[in-house]
Amino acid sequence: MNITDVQGPYFGEYGGRWLPEALIPALDELAEAWEKAKADPTFDAEVQRLFRDYTGRPSLLTEVPRFSRIAGGARIFLKREDLNHTGSHKINNVLGQAVLTKRMGKKRVIAETGAGQHGVATATAAALLGLDCTVYMGRVDTERQALNVARMRLLGAEVIPVEQGSATLKDAINEAFRDWVANVETTHYLLGTVTGPHPYPTMVREFHRCIGEEARDQIQEQIGRLPDAVVACVGGGSNAIGLFHAFLDDEDVRIIGCEAGGSGIESGEHSATINAGSPGVLHGARSYVMQDEDGQTIESHSVSAGLDYPSVGPEHSFLHDIGRVDYRAVNDTEAMEAFAYLSMTEGIMPAIESAHALAGAIDLGREMGEDAVIIVNLSGRGDKDVHTASAWFGLVGDDGRADLAEIRRTVADALENAPVGPAAPAAPAGKDEN
Amino acid sequence: MTRFRSADVIDRARAEGRSALIAYLPVGFPTLDRSIDAAHVLTQSGVDAIEFGVPYTDPVMDGPVIQQAADIALKNGTRPRDVIAAIDELSGRDCDAALLVMSYYNPILAYGPDAFARDLAAAGGAGVITPDLVPDEGAEWIDAAAKHEVDRVFLVAPSSDAQRLEYVVRSASGFIYAASTMGVTGMRASVGSRARDLVDRTRRAGAERVCVGLGVSTGAQAADIASYADGVIVGSAFVRAILEADDRADAHRRLEALATELRRGVEGA
Numbered sequence: 001m002n003i004t005d006v007q008g009p010y011f012g013e014y015g016g017r018w019l020p021e022a023l024i025p026a027l028d029e030l031a032e033a034w035e036k037a038k039a040d041p042t043f044d045a046e047v048q049r050l051f052r053d054y055t056g057r058p059s060l061l062t063e064v065p066r067f068s069r070i071a072g073g074a075r076i077f078l079k080r081e082d083l084n085h086t087g088s089h090k091i092n093n094v095l096g097q098a099v100l101t102k103r104m105g106k107k108r109v110i111a112e113t114g115a116g117q118h119g120v121a122t123a124t125a126a127a128l129l130g131l132d133c134t135v136y137m138g139r140v141d142t143e144r145q146a147l148n149v150a151r152m153r154l155l156g157a158e159v160i161p162v163e164q165g166s167a168t169l170k171d172a173i174n175e176a177f178r179d180w181v182a183n184v185e186t187t188h189y190l191l192g193t194v195t196g197p198h199p200y201p202t203m204v205r206e207f208h209r210c211i212g213e214e215a216r217d218q219i220q221e222q223i224g225r226l227p228d229a230v231v232a233c234v235g236g237g238s239n240a241i242g243l244f245h246a247f248l249d250d251e252d253v254r255i256i257g258c259e260a261g262g263s264g265i266e267s268g269e270h271s272a273t274i275n276a277g278s279p280g281v282l283h284g285a286r287s288y289v290m291q292d293e294d295g296q297t298i299e300s301h302s303v304s305a306g307l308d309y310p311s312v313g314p315e316h317s318f319l320h321d322i323g324r325v326d327y328r329a330v331n332d333t334e335a336m337e338a339f340a341y342l343s344m345t346e347g348i349m350p351a352i353e354s355a356h357a358l359a360g361a362i363d364l365g366r367e368m369g370e371d372a373v374i375i376v377n378l379s380g381r382g383d384k385d386v387h388t389a390s391a392w393f394g395l396v397g398d399d400g401r402a403d404l405a406e407i408r409r410t411v412a413d414a415l416e417n418a419p420v421g422p423a424a425p426a427a428p429a430g431k432d433e434n
Numbered sequence: 435m436t437r438f439r440s441a442d443v444i445d446r447a448r449a450e451g452r453s454a455l456i457a458y459l460p461v462g463f464p465t466l467d468r469s470i471d472a473a474h475v476l477t478q479s480g481v482d483a484i485e486f487g488v489p490y491t492d493p494v495m496d497g498p499v500i501q502q503a504a505d506i507a508l509k510n511g512t513r514p515r516d517v518i519a520a521i522d523e524l525s526g527r528d529c530d531a532a533l534l535v536m537s538y539y540n541p542i543l544a545y546g547p548d549a550f551a552r553d554l555a556a557a558g559g560a561g562v563i564t565p566d567l568v569p570d571e572g573a574e575w576i577d578a579a580a581k582h583e584v585d586r587v588f589l590v591a592p593s594s595d596a597q598r599l600e601y602v603v604r605s606a607s608g609f610i611y612a613a614s615t616m617g618v619t620g621m622r623a624s625v626g627s628r629a630r631d632l633v634d635r636t637r638r639a640g641a642e643r644v645c646v647g648l649g650v651s652t653g654a655q656a657a658d659i660a661s662y663a664d665g666v667i668v669g670s671a672f673v674r675a676i677l678e679a680d681d682r683a684d685a686h687r688r689l690e691a692l693a694t695e696l697r698r699g700v701e702g703a
Binding site for chain 2: 016017019020023025026170171174181184281293294295
């Protein structure tokens with residue numbers, strides 16, 4: 001059996017529907033609507049049209065030879081989800097579910113958001129398709145990401161700051177479920193990642209699988225073979241599963257998921273659920289969870305709000321247990337360095353989430369050497385993170401945690417005698433090279 | 435210690451020509467000792483069954499009042515095992531109420547479902563209500579509860595169709611917890627007509643005992659529900675009584691007054 005034959009509701013012992021009975025009919029309705037939509041060519045045609053004409057798919061696969069100098073000389077290709085409309089992979093899932101919402105005859109969507117990327121994408125799709133939109137966001141996050149709150153409101157969405165619990169992403173999800181229970185007949189919960197009860201982990205993955213499928217075709221077109229490794233960051237895990245899925249049954253392709261190691265796993269301040277959590281139940285799914293011995297959820301920490309979540313999609317837990325994907329922890333410092341490295345070597349500013357994957361690729365490139373070909377999912381752009389990065393590197397205020405000058409020196413040393421300008425690798429067939 | 439199961443106290447009430455009165459309190463709120471004392475006051479004021487809530491970090495079924503109480507309990511260092519200790523203590527105190535646990539599933543999973551059922555039965559507990567566990571995922575819990583003879587109380591909701599109702603009824607024991615409205619815990623001005631319809635449909639699905647919860651806070655509401663259900667479950671109103679009390683004695687006065695009002699309600703007065 002191929003790994004990709006595992007379709008939910010269960011992935012090994014993970015997945016399922018661990019939610020109140022009141023929501024079971026809505027989950028049944030959603031699963032049924034989703035199955036019908038999948039079998040209906042007009043649904044796929046509409047989603048594909050939006051992907052092409054609204055999002056700008058397929059996204060590019062860009063080789064980054066100057067960045068590769070930092071990464072042991074391995075050839076590194078970035079899957080450019082940062083170039084999508086709204087600036088990240090999130091729009092793929094959001095458009096798919098918004099079209100599905102219309103088909104179910106529902107007029108309102110609700111969503112949770114941490115950094116605000118999923119909230120912005122949902123507000124965008126709601127504006128496009130004429131749906132009412134309410135976004136739940138932890139109060140702490142609304143303060144950290146005030147600009148995204150403004151974006152959502154400008155797009156016509158209502159943003160509700162959540163005060164309960166730790167006032168972060170997990171509490172926003174709790175509040176979204178509470179809204180859903182009360183309004184399920186008119187409302188679709190547009191969940192933003194591959195967590196939650198069935199059918200979300202499978203359905204959200206299906207809307208993101210274009211990432212890996214495109215990358216698999218593009219790399220073969222550009223270099224005539226499959227990569228040696230694919231790398232993505234993992235919070236809930238939607239961009240990662242989108243990239244990984246096309247490669248799961250390619251035994252020779254290594255797959256690496258980069259969790260947020262925060263201040264280091266030993267510090268306890270991290271979001272490395274698979275590396276440091278244990279199997280449990282949270283937000284409707286059985287999966288790895290950051291929890292204490294009593295099953296109480298432990299608050300997660302990461303410099304990246306988008307990875308700051310104390311559980312992970314059930315399919316990732318399964319892929320970890322069967323050993324198909326290697327989940328590693330990348331700490332805040334490594335991620336912020338990678339953020340600066342890519343910005344300075346290639347003029348591409350990554351989201352801090354994606355910078356975790358870049359840091360993972362640096363290590364992997366040094367480990368695998370110059371012959372290796374690595375695809376990294378650049379899941380989002382870094383504009384939203386300029387404030388965080390400026391504070392980190394002491395560009396605003398005096399109390400930076402790292403020295404940008406030192407990184408500039410490292411980059412200068414690595415780039416000595418390096419080619420300048422965009423990549424011109426052997427026989428690229430891509431239309432946007434040069 | 436006499437151990438009362440849910441069916442014992444519901445059938446006792448039925449024999450008296452009334453519905454049972456069931457009260458929810460979070461264990462450890464405002465402290466462990468005071469939550470035990472509060473429950474004891476209720477059992478002496480006409481309450482037939484206590485649901486001790488296990489405070490949990492992510493209570494998706496609870497509204498603001500119970501969330502606030504659970505937060506206080508968690509900050510006090512309340513642990514899931516304290517609910518076993520509380521029931522052990524209460525069952526030793528001249529108590530003729532059934533003592534249940536209401537818990538989200540992850541704390542039970544972490545404790546170990548079999549060990550939890552075993553320890554609860556040994557402490558004199560009647561059973562467990564699991565608001566976020568549906569029978570579809572409940573095989574391990576159902577086995578453990580059956581083995582140690584504790585009631586496994588599952589919920590039904592106005593959205594449940596006949597097929598779901600039959601499935602839940604078949605999987606549960608003790609009684610069926612009928613959620614009166616689509617929503618979370620908390621006091622509501624009116625409970626609405628969907629509760630009666632749900633109770634009727636749940637009985638047609640084969641349930642012997644159906645109790646209604648969510649939104650009930652007054653004697654008049656209790657009387658209305660008692661006209662068609664086997665039990666009336668009240669949570670947030672008791673929690674609010676404690677939250678608003680000046681001190682422990684005031685809390686006990688408020689609890690006693692509310693329980694007395696609700697008891698008159700379930701007696702149809």
